[in-house]
Amino acid sequence: MSPLAKLLEAALFAASRPLTLEELASLEPETGEAALRAALTEVHATYSDDHGVELAEIAEGWQFLTRREYAEAIDRAQFALRPRRLSPAALETLAIIAYRQPVGRLEVDEIRGVDSGAVIDKLLERGLVEVVTRGEGLGRPLLYGTTPQFLEILGLKDLEELPRLEELSVALRPPTPAEEPE
Amino acid sequence: MTTPSPVMRDQSGFVIELEQFSGPLDLLLHLIHEEEVDITDLPISKIADQFLAVIRDLALNQAADYLEMAARLLRIKAQMLLPRRLGDDEWEDPRAELVRRLLEYQQIRELVDWLARAAAVRAERFGRGYEAPPPDAPPAPLQIDLNDLLAAAERVIALIPEPMLHRVVPRPLNVEGATAKIYALLDERETFGWLDVVGPGASIVDVLSAFIALLELAKRGTVSLAQPEPFAPMVIRRESPREAA
Numbered sequence: 277m278s279p280l281a282k283l284l285e286a287a288l289f290a291a292s293r294p295l296t297l298e299e300l301a302s303l304e305p306e307t308g309e310a311a312l313r314a315a316l317t318e319v320h321a322t323y324s325d326d327h328g329v330e331l332a333e334i335a336e337g338w339q340f341l342t343r344r345e346y347a348e349a350i351d352r353a354q355f356a357l358r359p360r361r362l363s364p365a366a367l368e369t370l371a372i373i374a375y376r377q378p379v380g381r382l383e384v385d386e387i388r389g390v391d392s393g394a395v396i397d398k399l400l401e402r403g404l405v406e407v408v409t410r411g412e413g414l415g416r417p418l419l420y421g422t423t424p425q426f427l428e429i430l431g432l433k434d435l436e437e438l439p440r441l442e443e444l445s446v447a448l449r450p451p452t453p454a455e456e457p458e
Numbered sequence: 459m460t461t462p463s464p465v466m467r468d469q470s471g472f473v474i475e476l477e478q479f480s481g482p483l484d485l486l487l488h489l490i491h492e493e494e495v496d497i498t499d500l501p502i503s504k505i506a507d508q509f510l511a512v513i514r515d516l517a518l519n520q521a522a523d524y525l526e527m528a529a530r531l532l533r534i535k536a537q538m539l540l541p542r543r544l545g546d547d548e549w550e551d552p553r554a555e556l557v558r559r560l561l562e563y564q565q566i567r568e569l570v571d572w573l574a575r576a577a578a579v580r581a582e583r584f585g586r587g588y589e590a591p592p593p594d595a596p597p598a599p600l601q602i603d604l605n606d607l608l609a610a611a612e613r614v615i616a617l618i619p620e621p622m623l624h625r626v627v628p629r630p631l632n633v634e635g636a637t638a639k640i641y642a643l644l645d646e647r648e649t650f651g652w653l654d655v656v657g658p659g660a661s662i663v664d665v666l667s668a669f670i671a672l673l674e675l676a677k678r679g680t681v682s683l684a685q686p687e688p689f690a691p692m693v694i695r696r697e698s699p700r701e702a703a
Contacts, residue, residue: 339585341583341585347582358582374569389523389559428580429580439572
């Protein structure tokens with residue numbers, strides 16, 4: 277590997293979270309983006325097959341992760357534990373916030389048909405959503421959006437990786453789109 | 459993609475645990491899948507009856523949301539029964555809003571399945587070690603002397619609310635006085651305004667007394683009360699020859 281690739285490998289090994297391109301660039305301020313990407317590709321290729329870990333592109337950054345096939349053994353030996361699963365209510369709320377962001381609590385309540393205040397508070401606490409701005413209108417409601425942590429727990433590179441609504445088997449837009457409560 | 463549904467068909471029929479649903483929309487979708495009916499052409503009467511049957515055995519901890527939905531279903535059911543004229547273009551399907559919400563919710567459920575799968579896959583891959591502790595500095599070690607401690611205790615004690623004592627006083631309403639005043643005004647004029655009765659700067663007790671007196675007189679048919687528009691001053695009109703009280 278090139279010296280730059282080895283530097284990136286070391287930094288990515290040292291970090292316990294995904295490092296973004298900007299963060300990696302701060303290792304060698306002289307380096308251009310193209311060189312950085314080339315070096316990342318080099319590291320990625322090195323860890324492609326005969327290694328227990330791989331370089332994953334995740335949450336708008338890169339991180340070394342163990343391969344899936346070793347999850348069971350590592351989990352059983354309790355060297356690392358699988359994170360707690362999110363409740364259906366939490367996932368519903370996350371889905372709505374991910375697709376409608378920035379979105380206020382009332383709209384989430386409306387779509388779910390139940391009060392979502394407590395669920396949103398828990399998601400805030402876990403750092404999966406955050407207040408991104410305040411809405412217009414009465415009381416200037418807080419509007420929520422997803423965080424990089426959200427991408428991280430789903431193993432997504434960015435929000436673009438979420439399924440497009442038109443790919444789902446259910447069409448969101450009904451024949452009469454005039455009544456959207458926007 | 460197959461439609462993922464939370465259907466858990468119970469052998470014994472309709473034993474549905476409400477806890478397994480995240481809300482009334484979820485329960486409705488479940489019933490719709492169970493009955494294999496067309497969501498865009500809901501047999502509202504059937505679905506409403508089943509919905510009611512399910513929530514009848516409801517543990518009441520989440521009742522409000524479910525009851526609201528029950529009320530909505532019954533209203534739609536009633537609206538569907540209203541006769542409509544043939545070729546009435548104005549007719550709007552009372553189910554439309556509910557169907558829109560159900561479709562929207564069904565889409566969310568599909569996304570939930572997708573997110574759950576993604577999270578499960580991600581959970582099989584471990585990053586290095588555990589998360590570093592959050593960057594905020596730990597709180598400085600506590601250093602206080604006895605005086606500080608006593609002062610703090612005093613502040614806490616001062617915050618303990620005094621027991622609240624209420625004195626209940628009889629309301630000094632003067633309905634008789636107000637009635638007498640209104641009778642005096644009725645002797646003078648056929649109509650007069652609210653402000654003639656209470657005068658400017660009336661106290662809350664005066665206002666209440668006058669109001670009760672007016673209501674009583676209106677009930678007896680002595681006066682009629684009118685309000686030209688909301689929040690406008692009342693107009694009081696003599697109704698019939700004064701009866702001897």
